[in-house]
Amino acid sequence: MRKLVAPASAGLLLALLVMSVCVASLPFTPHEDPAAAQETMEAFGILTFFSDVFRLACLERYGSARELLASLDEAYIPSDLRYIILRLANLTSELLDVLEEAETTLSEARALLDQMLLSEAKAKLERAGFPISKAAVLLDEIEDAVSALCSRLGMRSPADNSARARLAKLMQELRELLDRYKALLEELRNRASELESGGLSPTNLTLACNVTRAFVGSPVELTGLLTSPEGPLPGREVTLLMDGHPVGNATTGPGGSYRLVVRLSYIYVGSVSFSAIFAPKGEDVQRFLGSSSPTVTVKLLFFRTYVDASILGGPHPGLPIRVVGQVRAENHTSPGRRLVKLSIDGQLVAQGLCGLDGAFSFEIRLASNMRVGAHELVIAIEANRTFSGTSKKLVFQVSRIPVDVVVGNLGLVLTPSKVLVQGQASSRLGPVASAQVVVRIGDDVAYAETREDGGFVAELKVELGPFLVETGEVEVLVRPREPWLANGRASAGVVKLNVLNVGLLAISCLITGTILYPRLAPRREKPVERVERPGEAPLVPLVQPSELVGEELSPPRAEILKAYFSCVLLISERTGLIMEPHMTLREFLSLACSRERGLVKPFTGLTSLAERALYSPHEPSEQEVREALELSEAVRQVIT
Amino acid sequence: MRPAKLLATTLLAFTCLSLLLIWFHPPTSDFNPDNMFWNGSREFVRCFNARVLRSLGELPDEPDGLALVEVPYRPFEPWELEELTSFLRGGGTVLLMDDCGHGNQVLEELGLATRFARAPLLDPLFNYKNKWFPRVSSFSRRYLPEHVEAVVLNHATALVNTSDVHVLAWSSSFSFLDLDGDGFWGSGEPMGPLPVVACARVGDGLLVLVSDPSIIINSMLYIADNKELVSELASLKGANKVLFDASHLPRTSLDRAKEVLRQVRDLVASPYVAPAVVVIILAALMKPVWSRVRSHGA
Numbered sequence: 001m002r003k004l005v006a007p008a009s010a011g012l013l014l015a016l017l018v019m020s021v022c023v024a025s026l027p028f029t030p031h032e033d034p035a036a037a038q039e040t041m042e043a044f045g046i047l048t049f050f051s052d053v054f055r056l057a058c059l060e061r062y063g064s065a066r067e068l069l070a071s072l073d074e075a076y077i078p079s080d081l082r083y084i085i086l087r088l089a090n091l092t093s094e095l096l097d098v099l100e101e102a103e104t105t106l107s108e109a110r111a112l113l114d115q116m117l118l119s120e121a122k123a124k125l126e127r128a129g130f131p132i133s134k135a136a137v138l139l140d141e142i143e144d145a146v147s148a149l150c151s152r153l154g155m156r157s158p159a160d161n162s163a164r165a166r167l168a169k170l171m172q173e174l175r176e177l178l179d180r181y182k183a184l185l186e187e188l189r190n191r192a193s194e195l196e197s198g199g200l201s202p203t204n205l206t207l208a209c210n211v212t213r214a215f216v217g218s219p220v221e222l223t224g225l226l227t228s229p230e231g232p233l234p235g236r237e238v239t240l241l242m243d244g245h246p247v248g249n250a251t252t253g254p255g256g257s258y259r260l261v262v263r264l265s266y267i268y269v270g271s272v273s274f275s276a277i278f279a280p281k282g283e284d285v286q287r288f289l290g291s292s293s294p295t296v297t298v299k300l301l302f303f304r305t306y307v308d309a310s311i312l313g314g315p316h317p318g319l320p321i322r323v324v325g326q327v328r329a330e331n332h333t334s335p336g337r338r339l340v341k342l343s344i345d346g347q348l349v350a351q352g353l354c355g356l357d358g359a360f361s362f363e364i365r366l367a368s369n370m371r372v373g374a375h376e377l378v379i380a381i382e383a384n385r386t387f388s389g390t391s392k393k394l395v396f397q398v399s400r401i402p403v404d405v406v407v408g409n410l411g412l413v414l415t416p417s418k419v420l421v422q423g424q425a426s427s428r429l430g431p432v433a434s435a436q437v438v439v440r441i442g443d444d445v446a447y448a449e450t451r452e453d454g455g456f457v458a459e460l461k462v463e464l465g466p467f468l469v470e471t472g473e474v475e476v477l478v479r480p481r482e483p484w485l486a487n488g489r490a491s492a493g494v495v496k497l498n499v500l501n502v503g504l505l506a507i508s509c510l511i512t513g514t515i516l517y518p519r520l521a522p523r524r525e526k527p528v529e530r531v532e533r534p535g536e537a538p539l540v541p542l543v544q545p546s547e548l549v550g551e552e553l554s555p556p557r558a559e560i561l562k563a564y565f566s567c568v569l570l571i572s573e574r575t576g577l578i579m580e581p582h583m584t585l586r587e588f589l590s591l592a593c594s595r596e597r598g599l600v601k602p603f604t605g606l607t608s609l610a611e612r613a614l615y616s617p618h619e620p621s622e623q624e625v626r627e628a629l630e631l632s633e634a635v636r637q638v639i640t
Numbered sequence: 641m642r643p644a645k646l647l648a649t650t651l652l653a654f655t656c657l658s659l660l661l662i663w664f665h666p667p668t669s670d671f672n673p674d675n676m677f678w679n680g681s682r683e684f685v686r687c688f689n690a691r692v693l694r695s696l697g698e699l700p701d702e703p704d705g706l707a708l709v710e711v712p713y714r715p716f717e718p719w720e721l722e723e724l725t726s727f728l729r730g731g732g733t734v735l736l737m738d739d740c741g742h743g744n745q746v747l748e749e750l751g752l753a754t755r756f757a758r759a760p761l762l763d764p765l766f767n768y769k770n771k772w773f774p775r776v777s778s779f780s781r782r783y784l785p786e787h788v789e790a791v792v793l794n795h796a797t798a799l800v801n802t803s804d805v806h807v808l809a810w811s812s813s814f815s816f817l818d819l820d821g822d823g824f825w826g827s828g829e830p831m832g833p834l835p836v837v838a839c840a841r842v843g844d845g846l847l848v849l850v851s852d853p854s855i856i857i858n859s860m861l862y863i864a865d866n867k868e869l870v871s872e873l874a875s876l877k878g879a880n881k882v883l884f885d886a887s888h889l890p891r892t893s894l895d896r897a898k899e900v901l902r903q904v905r906d907l908v909a910s911p912y913v914a915p916a917v918v919v920i921i922l923a924a925l926m927k928p929v930w931s932r933v934r935s936h937g938a
Contacts, residue, residue, distance in 0.1 A: 028740040030670050030713070030890070031794040031854035033678045034863060037769045044825055045764025045771070045814050052813075074777055074790070076767045157824035369878070371785070416911075464911030504915050508922050515929055 039078045043153040046085060047163035049075070050146070053092055054170035058177055062100040069093055081152060088145040095138040095174075102131040102181050109188050115279035116290030118195050125188055132181050139174060146171075200289045201228045205238065207276045207293035215301045215386050216266050222250075222296075223259045226278055228288055232256025236284070241275045250276075264300065268388035271299045304330040305338070305390045309379045315398045316484035318368035323350075325392075327358035327381055334358075339382040345375055354381075368483035372398050401427045403435075403488030405478050410494045413441070413462055417499075421458045425450050425478040425488055432488070435480040441494060442472050450478065468501040556620040557613040563632035564610035567603065567639075571596075574639050585611055602634035662897045669892045671711050671857065673884060678859035681884070684709075687867065688874070690882040696723045699883070703732030703845065707879035709870075710734055711853040713741040714888045721749045729843030733879045735870070737853035739797040742888070747849075750842055753801045756851055761796045761834060762823070763815035768792040768863065771823075775864070776836055778810040783839070784872055790864045796852030798834035805849065808873075809837035837869075839876060846877040 049072065056065035069092055077085050105128040112121035146167060155161050203226060210221040222240055226233045234254045240247050242262065250258035264272065276293040309325030323342060329335040335358045342350040342362055354360035376395055383389035407423040421439045425432040431454025439446045439458040442465070448458035456478075471493065478488035553561065568579055568588065575595045579588045589607045593600045609628045613620050667675045673685045673692045685692060690709065693699065700706060708727060716724070724746060728734050736743050743756045763774035777790040783806070791809065798817055799807070815832035816825045825831070839848045850873070855866040874882055891899075908917055 029795055030739065031679065031857060031860070032772065034768065034773065034792075034794065034859050035678065037773065040770040042764040042771060042824075048814060049765050071766075074775065075765045076769060076773075076775065157822075159825040466909035466911070466914050498911075500911060500915060501918075504918055508918075511922070511926070515926060 039076075041076070041078050041081055041153060042157075043150055043155055043160040044157065044163050046075075046149065046153070047146075047160070047167050050088070050092065051163065051167045051170055053096075054167065054174060057096055057099060058170060058173045060099075060103060060177075062096050062103075065096050066093065069096070081149070084145060084149050084152065088142065088149060091138055091142050091145060095135060095142065098131040098135045098138065099174075099177070099181075102128055102135060105131070106181060106184050106188065110184075113188060113191050113195070115277060116195065116200075116285065116288070117277065117279070117292055118192060118289050120292060121188070122192050125185065125192060128181075128185050128188075132178060132185060135178055135181075136175075139171065139178070143171060195289065201230065201287060202289050203228045203233065203278055203280075203291040205276055205278050205291045205293040207240075207274060207296050209274060209296045209298055211298060213299040213301055214264055216264050216268065217385055219261050219263045220298060221259065221261050222274055222276070223257065224276055224293060226252045226256045226258065226291075233278075233288070236278060237281070238276050238278050241277065243272055244275075264298070266383060266385065267300070268302050268304075268383060269300060271297050273297045301386075303333050303335075303387045305335060305381055305383075305387050306330075307340075307379055307381050307390050307392050309392055309394060311377065311394060311396055314401075315366060315375075315396050316401055317366055317370040317372070317398060318483035320363045320365040321396075322361060322363050323377065323379065324361045325359075325379060327354050327360065329358075329387055335387060336384065338384055338387070341380045341382065343378050343380070366398065370398050372400060374398075400486035401429060401484055402486050403427045403432055403478055403480060405476055405488040405490035407474065407476050407490045407492050409492060410474055412495050412497060415462045415496050415498050416464045417462055419460045419462055421446070421460055421474060421476065423456055423476055423490065425454045425456065425480075427480075427485055427488075429485075430454075432478060432480050432482075432485060435478050435485075435488075438477040438479070440475045440477075441496070442470075462496065464500055465496060465498055467496075468498050468505065470496040470498070472496060553613070554619060556622070556625050559625045560609050560613040560620055560628040563628045564606055564613075567606060567632050567635040570636060570639055571599070571603075585614075596639065598638040599635060602631045602638060606631040606635060659901065662894065663901055665894060667892075667895060667898065669890055669895050671713070671853065671886075671889045672895065673886050676858065678857065680858050681856050683858040683861050684856040684870070685884055687861065688871070688882040688884075690884040693883055693885045693887065695887050696720045696885060699723055699727050703727045703730040705731075705879055706881050706883055707733040707735060707874040707877075708883045708885060709856070709874070710736050710746075710885050710888065711741070711856075712736065712738050712743045712746060712888045713853075713890045715742045716745050716749075716888070720887075721746065725749060725842075728845035728847060731844035731877075733846045733848065733874065733877045735848045735850060735873055737850040737856070739795065739852050739854075741853075743849070750847065752804055752840060752847075754803075754805045754838065754840070754849065755800050756849070757797045757800045757817055759797060760818045760821065761793065761798045761811060761815055761836070761851065762818050762825075763812055763832070764825075765814040766812040774811050774815050774836075776809050776811055778812070778833060780806070780808045783808045783876065784869070788865045788868050788872055791855065791866055791869050792860065792864045793836065793852040794854035794857075794860050796836065796854070798830075798836055799838055799849055799851050800835075802835045802838055805838035805840040807835040807838045808848075809869075810834060811836050837873070839873075848873045848876060 049068075053065050053069050056062075056068060069089060072085075072089050105124050109121050109124035109128060112124060150164055153160075155164060205224060205226050207222060207224040210223070214220050224238070226236055226238060232252070232255050234252050234256055236252045238250050238252060238258050240250060240260050240262065242265075247262050248260050250260040252258045258276075262274075274296045277290065278292075279290045280288045306328045307325055308328070309323055312322040312324060313320070315321050325340075327335045327338050327340070334356070335354075337353040337356060338358070340352060340354050340360050340362075341348060342364065344364070344366075349364050350362045352360070352362065374395055375398055376393055378391055378393050380391040381389055403425055404427065405423060405425050407421065410419065410421065413419050419441070423437075425435060425437070431452065432450055433452045433454060435450045437448040437450060437456045437458055439448065439460050441460060441462055444460055444462050446458045446460035448456045450456045472495075473491045474494045476490045480487070564585075571592050572578060575592065577588070577591050577595060585607050589603060592603055606628060609620070609624055609631070612618075612624075666677070667680070668677060669675060670679045671681045673681050673690075676682045684690065693708075699708070706727075708724075710724070724734065728750070736746055738744075738756050740756075740758045744758075747754055747756075760772070761774055762771040764771045766775045766777070767773050768775055772795050774793045774796060775790055776793060779788055798811065799805075810833035813832045815834060817830045817834065818824070819829050820826060836851045837849065839846055841847075854860055856870060861867050861870075907913055
């Protein structure tokens with residue numbers, strides 16, 4: 001039976017362990033450990049991505065294609081594929097650049113040819129050939145990279161194969177686009193050659209400005225002369241451009257000269273450039289080539305504006321802040337009354353004119369639900385004629401004002417009882433009134449509200465707990481109504497004393513004492529009584545066994561045991577110790593020695609001899625009998 | 641020792657050992673608020689100072705300012721749906737985070753057309769390690785601030801029929817719903833962007849739908865901006881206290897055994913049962929002494 005218990009226990013334990021760690025089987029996988037997840041990448045995703053990029057390129061939406069390509073930074077790419085994929089992305093980015101360059105250059109060349117500006121168009125056409133050739137080379141490299149990527153990833157599903165086929169189709173479309181560019185380049189070159197060999201007279205256009213520097217908004221006079229080898233060309237229309245954008249047309253006079261007054265824009269940059277072009281129209285198309293003038297630069301003058309600003313007061317939700325500052329202008333010029341706009345996190349919150357001296361001050365009340373943390377305040381000064389605009393960013397931290405909570409010391413709490421928790425809530429603005437107060441001791445919760453002076457009293461009903469004594473904390477949370485105040489917290493130690501358990505403990509102690517007292521306390525008095533009444537009944541049977549045993553034993557054994565039991569009887573009389581029927585000799589020795597230390601040596605020896613006499617197969621010697629008698633005498637001397 | 645006595649002693653010892661093992665063995669079930677391993681949600685509870693509810697009956701009467709996180713992996717009883725609806729209509733916020741559980745039961749009860757698709761959302765390109773961890777980086781800035789830049793899901797699904805909710809986040813355009821479960825995109829399977837987070841007003845409250853509850857497990861909470869997203873969603877309506885319903889989480893046999901032990905402990909620890917237990921134990925301990933005194937007296 002014993003042999004079976006151990007394996008059975010072990011088996012049951014094992015079964016329990018297996019059962020305990022077994023996870024309830026869900027019909028689906030809710031998640032997997034991200035730390036242990038395997039890094040994988042599939043061809044479908046990455047090929048679809050590049051297909052989308054190439055599709056946009058085929059539509060000549062190079063900007064969108066570039067944006068999509070940039071989003072590859074957010075894609076997860078395993079380290080072993082990172083090089084190939086990033087190289088493919090770089091090649092694609094280069095391809096987009098050269099395709100866009102080719103498209104732009106060809107468009108510009110076409111526009112120049114339309115304006116009969118032959119030399120400018122020829123320069124563009126020369127430049128257009130290079131990106132087209134480079135795009136062809138890049139497309140070959142991209143195809144190689146895609147093949148390498150596909151072989152590394154493996155085509156494991158029909159979706160992968162369809163994505164690969166789609167990509168190949170789009171690359172073919174890109175090649176067709178390149179062919180179109182090549183054809184256009186060839187066509188434009190032919191047009192340029194035709195113009196060149198058409199016997200058209202070249203024209204010459206000059207341009208001058210009456211000033212080299214001028215304030216923004218002021219007028220400038222642009223003049224020039226349009227001529228051909230045959231002489232001045234009167235009555236022709238000349239277009240004037242400022243920074244490449246047309247600003248007006250002028251018609252040449254009888255001497256081929258033209259004049260146009262242009263008002264400079266209110267743009268606050270270092271300079272603007274002017275140029276003029278002559279594009280033949282009507283019958284002139286058959287006679288003259290177009291021409292463009294050299295560029296003329298005019299330096300722009302304006303007063304730079306500066307702004308200094310600061311925030312007064314701590315920014316707290318629902319409370320106002322004051323923004324003060326000063327608008328200044330370059331060279332100590334008076335800035336005048338300028339429009340100041342203030343916005344927080346992109347939202348316009350205030351605007352107004354500054355003083356004549358440039359000083360401004362605005363009070364802005366922050367939203368009561370404003371997020372705690374960093375925010376951006378932008379102070380923008382609008383440009384005003386010859387004064388440039390400016391702006392300044394200030395980052396400020398929105399915080400809530402801390403609330404200090406003081407709680408009275410509770411110390412010892414008897415449970416169950418009602419406890420009054422008193423305290424005070426205040427901030428640097430003063431007492432916190434009408435705030436919600438939540439008081440908690442363990443699972444017991446009470447609510448209160450602060451008075452006008454910030455004080456509060458919460459009556460908390462503390463329930464009985466399972467323990468006699470429990471230490472815990474009284475936690476107080478103050479939740480102000482004002483959005484600019486933070487929640488205040490305080491805690492204090494508390495000791496809970498369970499009255500019911502104290503009562504139970506007292507009853508237990510009483511019962512224990514009642515049971516143990518008759519057994520322990522009165523026995524100390526008994527030895528005296530037993531000495532006075534030696535013939536008391538309970539003691540007589542105790543010595544009887546020794547006599548009975550002695551009669552059956554050999555004389556030496558009987559002598560030793562007689563000496564021993566006479567000592568036992570004496571010790572019983574003197575100390576009140578009783579040799580119970582179940583006691584061994586050694587147990588009695590232990591009891592006797594604990595009561596009378598002087599007995600240790602002689603009674604131990606005598607007990608040892610008595611044990612040998614009782615249990616040893618060897619007959620005691622005369623010497624041992626004498627020794628027993630001597631020890632018995634020694635015991636008598638000690639005990640009396 | 642007699643065999644019967646030996647067997648009884650062994651069984652008693654074994655029972656005590658088993659109870660101790662059950663009591664002290666850490667919980668391992670998914671989303672368990674006491675589970676400290678990768679699939680538990682102890683970190684979420686600690687981080688958000690969330691109060692764990694063992695039953696929807698523990699929902700407070702004043703739901704204003706409270707956000708309840710609900711992972712419905714076990715079906716709802718009719719009374720539970722009523723409690724949930726009442727909490728919502730009373731002004732509470734409920735974050736219903738589900739993928740293949742019983743979230744649609746709640747949506748049906750609320751009369752919304754939106755559903756959890758219950759099919760895996762895979763993203764073979766924008767992901768974390770593999771396609772089962774879609775990376776979401778497209779958010780409605782009307783509801784979610786700029787600092788929530790990216791969220792990583794884990795074995796998620798998507799929301800469908802979202803005509804009656806405001807969508808707050810979408811998966812990438814390379815993601816797809818794997819309807820046939822083969823792990824690959826097939827023709828007819830919806831491609832991204834697909835809604836993964838949405839919200840809708842219900843009465844005075846706000847229902848927020850998240851198509852993956854796994855973003856709150858210990859191993860996912862601090863990946864990308866998952867924690868920030870949960871924080872923002874919980875406080876969309878200004879809630880300042882988070883509740884976490886543990887009564888609809890998946891349970892293991894260990895959980896059930898722990899629950900029984902906890903109930904027994906609570907029963908024994910109650911102020912009315914504890915004294916009786918103390919008296920019984922005291923009486924049992926005093927019995928030998930009492931019998932000895934009686935025999936001695938006799």
